Amino acid sequence: MIRTLLAWLVVVPFAVWAVLRVTGADIADRWIQLVAFTPYVAAASVVPVLLTGLLRRWVPMAVAVVTAGALALAVLPRYFTDAQPPANGATFRVLAANLAVGAGDTTELVQLVERLKPDVLAIQELTPEARKRLDALGLRKRMPHVVDRSQGGVWGSGLYSLHPLTERPLIALGRFRQARAVIKPPKGPEIEVVSVHPCAPSHAEKMACWRSGLAALPRAGERLTVLAGDFNATLDHWPVRALLDSGYRDAADVTGQGFTATWPQQGWRPLPGVTIDHVLADRRMGVRAFSVHELSDTDHRPVFAELTLP
Structure with missing residues (x-):
């Protein structure tokens, strides 16, 4: 017994x-x-x-x-790596970074941009002060097309692009501002990109905001779309699985790197690492490469994906 x-x-x-x-x-x-x-x-x-x-x-x-x-x-x-769709078009590189209330090392971020050469950079927790530091370091010269939705605190975001863009309506829930834009590369179709950052589900009063922030993200559809940034959710959370079911693929998962933790960075909170930063790409796009990087003075690790267009 x-x-x-x-x-x-x-x-x-x-x-x-x-x-x-x-x-x-x-x-x-x-x-x-x-x-x-x-x-x-x-x-x-x-x-x-x-x-x-x-x-x-x-x-x-x-x-x-x-x-x-x-x-x-x-x-x-x-x-395990996944099979790829027949996407043999132009390359589209995406980098996403959470700056931890603007405290992230902007010099290192610009160096990461110079090394990885992304077509678009999605930034979360972008403050006006951090934006000014990035501009002083020449980021706007390297990526001249910008959606600036910076704000004090954890709520700001932004998009820097090599190519012309058209801003789409801001996703603003619970004070979190998720910037979005349609980018026109020199070759291939237009691509909508969202700098993802819903509320963190850290307290009971933030749970509804977290759910609605993820639910407001565009589902995969006729236009190619990439969602990049700090989702405050893993592939085990049902809102992310709903996004995948709509027609996205997670770049880390596709390349067999779905266990690579992105938060917290070493030296921050004494918690086991989890994967809450993602690049979700339309399933018609190929995923050629994915990597996670270090960035000083922030609790998140930037994520990078090299995609191919259909």
């Missing part, structure tokens, strides 16, 4: 986690924060399998095996 009770005590929490993750249930505010750590729980889910086997409790062991399998199916695809 004691062995059976011990077996179920170990198995049930993992089983409940798997059910909530697979179904996409949004049961509580705290769960929204916890689900980001699903890859760690998936790795640990082998423990109940081993323990129930050692205890020779076969029914709990069967549940543990199903649980581990469900979690593995949810997260393991991020470790």
